Amino acid sequence: MIMARSYETIIITRPDYETDSVEKLHERLLKAIDEKGGVELKLVDWGRRKLAYPISGHRKGNYYYWGFIASPDCLSEVHRFLKLSSDVIRFQTITLSDAKPLGAFDIVKEKERVEALTPDPQDDEDPIRRDRRDRRRRRDDDEDGDDDDDNDDDDDDQEDA
Amino acid sequence: MRPEFRRRRFGRRKVCPFCADKTLYIDYKTPSMLKRFITERGRIVPRRISGVCAAHQRQLQEAVKRARMVALMPFSMSGID
Numbered sequence: 001m002i003m004a005r006s007y008e009t010i011i012i013t014r015p016d017y018e019t020d021s022v023e024k025l026h027e028r029l030l031k032a033i034d035e036k037g038g039v040e041l042k043l044v045d046w047g048r049r050k051l052a053y054p055i056s057g058h059r060k061g062n063y064y065y066w067g068f069i070a071s072p073d074c075l076s077e078v079h080r081f082l083k084l085s086s087d088v089i090r091f092q093t094i095t096l097s098d099a100k101p102l103g104a105f106d107i108v109k110e111k112e113r114v115e116a117l118t119p120d121p122q123d124d125e126d127p128i129r130r131d132r133r134d135r136r137r138r139r140d141d142d143e144d145g146d147d148d149d150d151n152d153d154d155d156d157d158q159e160d161a
Numbered sequence: 162m163r164p165e166f167r168r169r170r171f172g173r174r175k176v177c178p179f180c181a182d183k184t185l186y187i188d189y190k191t192p193s194m195l196k197r198f199i200t201e202r203g204r205i206v207p208r209r210i211s212g213v214c215a216a217h218q219r220q221l222q223e224a225v226k227r228a229r230m231v232a233l234m235p236f237s238m239s240g241i242d
């Protein structure tokens with residue numbers, strides 16, 4: 001009996017990576033999964049993003065999110081391929097589920113899980129900052145509002161330096 | 162008991178933003194939200210300053226660590242624009 005887990009992998013490829021190469025990459029990943037016992041859940045192209053720090057001399061990279069179910073063999077095959085690929089400059093896999101028999105997975109449920117765990121990182125709206133900004137606006141509209149300490153965040157950062 | 166100046170210096174006691182708003186989900190894939198909890202130098206703000214509870218601070222640390230690995234967040238801001 002094959003035991004498996006669901007995973008999500010972030011794959012970053014070189015910025016000069018061609019679009020048709022994505023299909024090749026995807027094909028290879030699917031091949032690894034088909035041969036060793038696994039199921040693809042979702043592949044999402046996050047597009048080209050600026051890296052927070054340079055990797056292998058690159059300042060930008062193409063991000064892909066890949067959700068899948070895999071046996072240990074299957075996962076090592078996926079990782080082996082990603083390590084060997086000269087187009088992949090970084091990848092990271094996160095375990096999402098406990099180990100269970102491959103047949104015991106509720107694929108629809110796993111797809112939903114992956115869906116829920118796929119916020120778009122291009123969306124730069126910070127919910128906390130938005131909330132503070134809205135409160136500040138309300139206070140500005142209403143001049144006699146209480147003196148809330150919402151200018152604290154950036155000042156506090158200095159304390160830790 | 163803590164000296165009085167600490168309270169004034171760090172402001173009044175804050176509530177954990179993640180306990181206050183259950184819809185806020187800590188995830189390494191939302192760097193825009195995580196950035197709220199790191200300093201200009203890219204370090205995680207201590208919870209005595211941010212007011213984040215111990216359990217959520219652990220989740221935050223894990224998320225920041227993961228975000229750094231895939232360059233969604235910096236390890237350190239120094240020397241990087």
Ligand SMILES: [Zn+2]
Nearest residue numbers: 177180214217
């Ligand atoms: Zn909390």
